[in-house]
Amino acid sequence: MSSNRSGLPPREQSQRRSSKGSTKKKKQSSGARKFLKVLLTVIILLVIGVGIYLGSMVVTLNDVIDETGSPEAVAPENSAKVKPITMLLLGTDYRPETGTHLTDVMMVIAINPETKSATIVSLPRDTRMQMDGYKTNKINAFYPNFLAKEKKSGISAKQEMKTMMSKYFDLTIDYVVVMNFQGFRDVVDALGGVDVNVDANMCYRDRADGTDINLQQGAQHLDGDKALGYVRYRKSNCSPKTKASDDFDRNRRQNEVLHALMDQAKSMNGVLGAGNVIKAIGKNVETDFESAQMKNMITTYWNISKENVDFMPVTGEWKSPYVYLNETEFEQAKQALKDELAGTNLPAKDESSSLDGK
Numbered sequence: 324m325s326s327n328r329s330g331l332p333p334r335e336q337s338q339r340r341s342s343k344g345s346t347k348k349k350k351q352s353s354g355a356r357k358f359l360k361v362l363l364t365v366i367i368l369l370v371i372g373v374g375i376y377l378g379s380m381v382v383t384l385n386d387v388i389d390e391t392g393s394p395e396a397v398a399p400e401n402s403a404k405v406k407p408i409t410m411l412l413l414g415t416d417y418r419p420e421t422g423t424h425l426t427d428v429m430m431v432i433a434i435n436p437e438t439k440s441a442t443i444v445s446l447p448r449d450t451r452m453q454m455d456g457y458k459t460n461k462i463n464a465f466y467p468n469f470l471a472k473e474k475k476s477g478i479s480a481k482q483e484m485k486t487m488m489s490k491y492f493d494l495t496i497d498y499v500v501v502m503n504f505q506g507f508r509d510v511v512d513a514l515g516g517v518d519v520n521v522d523a524n525m526c527y528r529d530r531a532d533g534t535d536i537n538l539q540q541g542a543q544h545l546d547g548d549k550a551l552g553y554v555r556y557r558k559s560n561c562s563p564k565t566k567a568s569d570d571f572d573r574n575r576r577q578n579e580v581l582h583a584l585m586d587q588a589k590s591m592n593g594v595l596g597a598g599n600v601i602k603a604i605g606k607n608v609e610t611d612f613e614s615a616q617m618k619n620m621i622t623t624y625w626n627i628s629k630e631n632v633d634f635m636p637v638t639g640e641w642k643s644p645y646v647y648l649n650e651t652e653f654e655q656a657k658q659a660l661k662d663e664l665a666g667t668n669l670p671a672k673d674e675s676s677s678l679d680g681k
Contacts, residue, residue: 395613403619407435407664410498410612411488413466424467426484426501431492433663436623440631442663444492444656447638451645454491461645466501481611492657494664498612506607508547513599514587516546519553519579522572526561527552537561554580633668635659 400406414428427448434441450462457465465487469480476483481499489496511517525538536552538545545553554576559565568576612620635656639646662668 397613397616397619403616404436404623407433408497409433409494410500411485411496413484413499413501415501415503424470426463426466429462431488431496431660433660435663435666437666439627440663442633442635442659442668444660445636447646449646450639451647457487481609492660494660498610501609503607504551506604508551509603509607510600511547511550513603514584516544517550517580517583517587518544519583521553524565525556526559526565527556528560550580
């Protein structure tokens, strides 16, 4: 469940079909680099939900949470057990090979303990951000800019992003979580790899950042590095060239890997790898969640149903170098977040699909 880092070719424009079946112009979205949606969703649906498998691994969970979150206590009235909360999820392009911090995935989540549901709104990485008090720029450039100014300003980049996005979405964002590409690879490896059906040959190489995608069509068991290539692939620079992908191809592969990861998490490999998953995420996440609040999240949402997580990707029109958001979609997305917090956005319940398998 978004970069300038990879050297991948420019994205092609595509056409988009509405959920009601009517045909619209296909619009440019954040493309392959939105693959971190997979990792972010795993955080919401797998890591929050993995508590049912932990058993003797509770100590590991506590250690990682205590390292990742701040130690402050949470007032009872602000506990995730009783209070709907919002969070900003930033997926950066950081990997050891790149060292960069562009936020190629940006999502705002509202989650409600009473309805046991969540709304996730994602924005394209190239979204044109124009707002009073901020210099117009691509939305993915603000976090690294804030990072560069941290020492001088005395304000953390995470806090700056939370303030800016609260204004942009016209609601208070309670927490921010920053994750990176390396975390995706580590999570897949911690679960023993992932089974996918590669729909076409895929080949792309970039010596600058170590990208080496070389996949053959057919059923495959992929490790973390190959799974990363599978969801990132957009266009070939090999000889002979392999078929290019459009936004819909990439979105379909992201969903395929997401569901495969969730299935893997519920398998024996998932049980045995749960501690490693927690550790992998702990090494690749920065957050201002209090450690007590993170534990509240786990105990509250461990059995959240996949059917009760509503994804709302906001699309837009590509006019180089920006994506201009579809204002109607954006307003609908903002309202959906507010409805989630109010408990009036009620997705259909389906207990058979909950993560605990009950």
